[in-house]
Amino acid sequence: MVEIPKLTYFLAAAQTNNFRRAAELCSVAQPVLSRQIAALEADLGVELFKRTHKRVHLTEAGREFAVYAQHALEALHQGQQAMTELHEGERGLVRMGCIEGFAFDRLPEIFTRFYQRYPHIRLQICIRGTDELLQLVEQGQLDFVVVGMTFDRGKPPETLMVQEIFRDRLxxxxxxxxxxxxxxxxxxxxxxxxxxxxxxxxxxxxxxxxxxxxxxxxxxxxxxxxxxxxxxxxxxxxxxxxxxxxxxxxxxxxxxxxxxxxxxxxxxxEEFVFGLVQRRFDVLSSAAKVTMKTFLQDLRPQAS
Structure with missing residues (x-):
């Protein structure tokens, strides 16, 4: 039987290609995660990962199943959220991060418009440097972050997904x-x-x-x-x-x-790439999705 924890562990391993790292992200012991993924493979009758000494890689079946697993978790979360919103209306807590330049220069004007449209969504805003914000969102402590990146620091971790907002020259x-x-x-x-x-x-x-x-x-x-x-x-x-x-x-x-x-x-x-970053395969609340969409819309038109 395919159970929700098994899907969660599977997607964490799919995004990290490492059972130890996936276990850390899921706050479980690695043997627990390994057994659950093995049980999931037994339930499905297919091999989801090719295992090497230090890393694992999705098989063709694993890549295809990841799409269905992601949709299943999203559908479940959306159903739960719909029941909550039916009872309470559009509300929720969103944890976001922002670099200082945006926090003092752009955030106040965006928040004014946002609060007028979504007065029941509460924001917790963490202001840090790019490196620390990327670490916090990767650990699941923040829903998304708005950061500035340079090409000299290399690509962000595979566990993260970046939506570019605009670029600005130094x-x-x-x-x-x-x-x-x-x-x-x-x-x-x-x-x-x-x-x-x-x-x-x-x-x-x-x-x-x-x-x-x-x-x-x-x-x-x-x-x-x-x-x-x-x-x-x-x-x-x-x-x-x-x-x-x-x-x-x-x-x-x-x-x-x-x-x-x-x-x-x-x-x-030299160019800075400003982007909105979230965890890959993460299931965000409706409030977080609304907040992300609002920030993208408000920041992108002013890029020029």
Missing amino acids: HVLVAPHHPLAQLKGSHILLEQVAREPLFLLSEGFGARRVIERVYEQHGFPVQPVVEVDLIEGLKALIKLGIGVTFLPPSMTRSSLSAELVALPVADLN
């Missing part, structure tokens, strides 16, 4: 009265920027990694005058007009023109 950020701001519209090179005092985010931030790599490629030393772990703190320092930093303009939208100036650098072509 710019140098200065105060309006800084000498570089007077060159707006001119052909600015990284060599000119590298002569200025450098303010950077702390180690572990994507923008910091990109700048270190680019400076090293051009033979410039990376010697930040100040390092901070908050974008708002970094922006406050740049407003003083004594140094420069690098950020995508979309993460400083509310501060541009009046307080800060974002300038393209001709020989700096």
Whole structure:
């Protein structure tokens, strides 16, 4: 007999290709998960995984069954959710994560419209760096996250699914009265920027990694005058007009023109990919799906 826990364990193993990792995600001992998957294979009369020393891989039957298993769990969850919503209306708790740039610059305007449409959906918002947010959503502690990624950090784990929202090129950020701001519209090179005092985010931030790599490629030393772990703190320092930093303009939208100036650098072509990330094969609540759809719709039209 095919039971719900067996489907859950099977999908976790299907997304990780590793029984130990799948057991961790399901909060069960690995032998328990292995026995349940073996029992599922016996129920179905087919081999779902090819087992090697350290990893497992779906067979052709396993890949096909994963589609049906996902649909079955979604249908069950939708039925349960429908009964809840029939009794309570459109409501629920959504746990989402967001990088700081969006949290202070874009989230307030999106939330205002969202709350008017869905007043009974409660949001728990976690503001962290990209790496930590990806870890939290992978562990199932968050329903989805909005993050910025760079190609230097490699692909996200196979357990996660990314919906790209937009891309934004890295710019140098200065105060309006800084000498570089007077060159707006001119052909600015990284060599000119590298002569200025450098303010950077702390180690572990994507923008910091990109700048270190680019400076090293051009033979410039990376010697930040100040390092901070908050974008708002970094922006406050740049407003003083004594140094420069690098950020995508979309993460400083509310501060541009009046307080800060974002300038393209001709020989700096690094892009950030902003995306919405969730667990692959995860079964989200209706409230989480509505929230995700709203954020995608509100962020994508403004990408240009």
